[in-house]
Amino acid sequence: xxxxxxxxxxxxxxxxxDSGHPSVAAxxxxxxxxxxxxxxxxxxxxYAVRDEIRYDSYRxxxxxxxxxxxxxxxWRRRR
Numbered sequence: 001x002x003x004x005x006x007x008x009x010x011x012x013x014x015x016x017x018d019s020g021h022p023s024v025a026a027x028x029x030x031x032x033x034x035x036x037x038x039x040x041x042x043x044x045x046x047y048a049v050r051d052e053i054r055y056d057s058y059r060x061x062x063x064x065x066x067x068x069x070x071x072x073x074x075w076r077r078r079r
Contacts, residue, residue: 021070052076 013020019028031048032041054075065071 016067016069018068018070023073024069027073
């Protein structure tokens with residue numbers, strides 16, 4: 001399905017979706033960089049976030065920084 005102007009708002013940066021941040025771009029490139037199909041890349045990213053980004057019930061969820069993608073990539077599980 002081709003992207004049009006109505007999709008642009010959903011693909012743009014904002015204060016939480018900072019996909020242009022180096023750590024977010026590196027995470028995405030590592031996980032799905034070689035995938036040519038967008039659906040397959042999205043599935044790979046979904047599983048990587050599910051399996052690699054650590055949930056911590058003691059994190060300060062009142063702090064809006066907690067919800068930023070670049071902050072979340074710092075919470076990766078160490079193997």
